[in-house]
Amino acid sequence: MNTHVIELIVNGDLREVAVRPNLTLLQLLRDHLRLTGTKHGCGTGDCGACTVLLDGRPVNSCLTLAVEARNRTITTIEGISTSGTTLHPVQQAFVEKGAVQCGYCTPGMIMSSVHLLRTNPDPTESEIRHAIGGNICRCTGYTKIIEAIETAARAKKGSGQ
């Protein structure tokens, strides 16, 4: 049949899956691997709710074919906390600053923020706004989200991480 068996690393674990070519990475994560933290929003790359890190860079998983993730590394919202029991500093800051309302954009927003702080630990407000330019939030007006990312940057700096 028209099925491809692929290996990929998801949140540090090697997974082997059989996928049809028209399965998106988002469908693979949510429906097959039961990682439902990543959200399906528009399905057309406009909203960023489905953002995951592919080989360390944020991408829209709704526009990535699962078969194209072969031999690559995926990090989802479930995989960013190193301990598994405590929140990642960006997650913690989102909670503290009230940067979450309905919560639907939050996993994607956090993935974009995590990548920003990895590549630019001390971003300006303008750099933060550009980094989350591909993530739409219809509740917060972004103010609290930007505050949370600034807080997370300061917390990371303070902890020397």
Added chain:
Amino acid sequence: MMRLPPFRFHAPETLEEAAAILADKGSDAMILAGGTDLLPNMKRGQHTPKHLLTLRRISSLRDVRNGSGLSIGAGLTLTQLLSNQTIRKDYTALWQAAKVVATPQLRNMATLGGNICLDTRCNFYDQSKEWRKAINYCLKKDGDTCWVATSSKTCLAVSSTDTAPALVALGARIRLVSSAGERVIRLEDFYNNDGLDYLNRRADEILSEVILEPVSGWKSTYWKLRRRGSFDFPVLAVAVAVKFTDDGTVEDARIVLGAVASMPMLSTDAAEFLIGKKIDDEVIRETGRIAAKIARPVNNTDLDPPWRKKVIPEFIRYALREVRGDDISSLRQRVAHQSRS
């Protein structure tokens, strides 16, 4: 939830292998580059290829080679292109254009070749299948009427690529490879002013690289009009490249407008007017007027067409002031939501 229709998937490792698959499958196959344009279109039923051929495994398509000028692999992602300091310094218009394509996520996926081949866009076409069915489809796909202008014999969908106007202004050529051989053409010759048949690309051809000439004496810039500074296709693109002599006289010029027709429009009249002159305020005013004549904005994209038409000469003038050396970065930030570099 919109799902992708079924297709067979091919992942060749070399350009030769890819060309052989395309030669075999013909128009049943489509090329998948970054997928950021094709996959949403497939979800909306605008394309239903039987075969998809990904170029991602062909590493040679991501090569950037310095020589006399610069050769850029068509498979380079826009993020990779933006990290190239030669492009940033010498081919400013291209760098600026790539910087304002879509979002960080999409630039991590989208390729230069994909943006050059971007499907033309229209308010009556970029809709779900159900929406299009309700208007009995349109000339571009499955129907026989252009809803933008019902008397139009040709499709008026808009060329919405950012990088192509910049590349045309920079005099870029492209290499097209097939199993029958290869050809190098000027990028402006790659396009037709027909929203349906907008590319002069045979079904078996792969766009493999973009070739840029040396830049000594040239200055270039790219201005984009859109509703949101974060994420929108252009509703007007202005790319200007000017070659100056030592005393500031224009030796050569290329002024290109994007998103005002089904292809990037090169204004040879404006270039002829500019050549041999110094760019003073009066010349800038007149060049804006002349170059704007080639634009025919119609009512099939964002923002009001009469207003879009009105601002075209102004945007051309901003670009000319910038290549002349005026510091108009705050104007750029305010009007185009764009920083210079």
